[in-house]
Amino acid sequence: MKKITIKDVARNAGVSIAAVSYVLNGKESKVSQDTIVRIHESIRHLNYIPSITARGLVKNTSELIGVIIPQTEDHKQLVFENPFYSEMISAIEGVVREYGYHIILAGVDKGKTYLDISTSRNLDGAIIMGIYSEQLYDECKQANIPIVLIDSYVNDNSFANVGIDDELGGYLATKHLIENGHRNIGLVTGMIRKEGVVEKRFLGYKRALQENGLFYNPDYVFENSVSYVHGRSSGALIADKFPEITAVFAVADMVAFGVIRGIKESGKDVPHDISVIGFDDISMAHMFLPPLTTVKQQIFLKGETAARMLIEQIQEKNGVSVKSARSLIPLEIVDRETVRKLMN
Template sequence: MATIKDIAAYTGVSPTTVSNVIHGRSGRVSEETVHKIQDAIEKLGYVPNMSARSLVSSSSKVIALINHINTRKDSNFMDDPFQASLIGIIESALRENGYYLMVRTVDTADELLAFLRNWNVDGLFVTGIFRDSFFDTLSTLDLPMVFIDSYVKHPNFYNVGLEDFNGSFLATSHLIENGHRKIAFTSPSIRDGGVLQERFLGYKAALTQYGIAFDKHLVFEYEMDLPSCRELAKQLTAILDLTGIVASADIMAAGIMTGLRDLGVRVPDDLSIVGFDDLVFSQMITPPLTTIHQNMPLKGQTAVDFMLQKLEGRTLSQTEVILPTYLVKRQSVRNLRNDH
C-alpha cells in the first residue's frame, strides 16, 4: 500500500507538504500542488493511517458498516429485513455511546479504498467476509475492525457469529421428527467458507443422522426477491412426494410461501417449511413461521462492544463470540406421523 513518502516521491514535493494536504492544512500550498497530490493519492491507492490521523485531528465518531456484495441494479440490500434489523440495532447501540453509523455497500476492494480516502471513519463493521482478495485488502488496513457472520479467522479481527450449522441441523431434524423424509434446502448462492454453506452442511448432517440419503436435486440456489421465490415455488411443487422445505432465511421462506399460495398449495397441509432468523414478521405471516431463532439484539450489541473496546485500545481475552440458535415452533410444519 502506498505511503506518504511514495506520494511525495511521485509528485516531487516534501512528505510534510503531502501530510498537510491529506490532513486539510493546505492553506500555504498552491492549488496546483494540491491537485497534483490528490491525483497521486487516487492513482497510487493511498489510504491514510487512521491511528496516526487521530493524533492530528479529533475522532470523527463515525463507524462505517461495510456491506460487501455484488449488487444488481434492481436490488436494495436494505429490502432484506435481516440487514435492516441488524443495522438498526448497531446504530442504536453506537448512538448511546456517542458514535454515528455510516452504511456503505461496496463491490470491490478499490471501492473500499476510495471510500476510506474520502471519509475519516474510526472503525469498520464488515458483514459476510470470505477469504478472498477483498479480505486481503482489509487485512492491510490499520483500523479497528469487527466482522459479523464471517468464518474467516484472523488474530487481528474480532468476529460475532452464529451457530449456523446447528440451527439448520435443528430445522431439518424437526421436519424429520414430524415424519418428513423428502426435504428440500433453499438458499441464495452457497459459497465455500460462508454462513450459507454452514447452514447447508447442517441440513446434510441431519439427513445423515436420520439415515436419509442426500439428494443434490433437492438443493435450490435462488435469490431471495419475490419473483425468484415465486419461480422457486413452481420448481418445488413439481417435485413428486416433496413434503418439507428448509429455507436458509425467513425472508426466503416467506417468499416461497407467497408463491405456494399463488399456486393453490397450502402450508402446512400440502408442504411444510422452516425458516431461519426468527425476524419479527415471521410471527405475522399466515401461517406463523416455524423458524430458527437468533438473538439479533445480542449480536448487534456484542459487535458494538467489541468495537468500543478496540477503540479504547483494550486487549480482549477472546476475539470471537458464537451465539446460540434454537428452534421456535409455530404453525408452518405438519406432523405427518399423526396421519397414520
C-alpha cells in the same frame, strides 16, 4: 441565513475563540466557571450547532463508524429488501450512539475495495458483514482501523468476529422437519460459496439427512439468491413436485415467505400439503400468515455484541486496555404454524 460559527459564539459571549473551543471539546478545566456559563448561554442564544468535522479534527477522530455490507450476489437491492439487515443496523446504531458515534452505511459491490470507504471517510472503525475468505480481506488490515466481522468464516486473529454456528442452524432446521415425519425435504438457498454462511447451512442440511439415513437428492436443492423472488419461484417448482417433496428448509425468512407464496399460488397449502421452516426469526416472522416456524438467531443481540466489541477496540486504540474475543450467538427453533407433523 448566515451560518453561525465559533467566532460568533465567542463574540457574543465576550470570550476568546480558544475558550469556546476548550468548552466544546471537553477541556473545561482550562477556563473559569463563569466563562463556561457564558459560552453555553451564547450557544443556546445563537442556536449554534458544532461541526462534527471540526471537532473531529481537534480530537483526531471522525466519530464515524462504517457498517459495510459486501454485495456478494447480483441482486443489489438485497440489503434494503431484507429486514434482517435493518434490525442488525438498528442494534449497532443504538450502541454506538451511546458512545457519541454515528454510522455510515455502505454497500460494496463485487470487486470493489473496502479501503476506499475507510480512507475517504476517515472512519474510526468498521463493522463488515459477510466477508468471504477468498476476498482480499488483507486490505482491511491496511486500513489500520479497528474492524469487527459479522457472519464471516475468515480465520484470521487480526479481526474480532461475531456470528452463529450456521452449520448447526441448518442441521437443527432439517432435523426439526425430520422429527415431524418428513423424509423428502427441499432446500431453497442462495449461492453456495465456499466458507460462506449459506454453505454452512447447506452442510447442516446434508448432515441431518445423513444422520437419519435419508438420501441427499441434488434435485431438491434450489440455488440462486437469498431473496423473496427466488423463494417465490422455487415455491412454485416445489409445489409441482408435491407429494414428492413434503417439506422445505429456506435458508432465510425472506426466502421462506417467498416459498410459501409460490406454493399457495400453485394451489397447494402450507402446512397442510407442504411444510416450511425459515432461518433468522426476523420481526415479520410472527406476523406472517401463517406465522413462520424458523431457526431463531438473536439478530439484535448479534448487532449489539459487534458494536460493543468495536467500541472496545477503539477504546483500546485510544489507550484504554480492553480485550475482544470471538463471540458465538446461540440458536433455537421457534415452532409456530408452518410445519405439520406427518402421521406414520
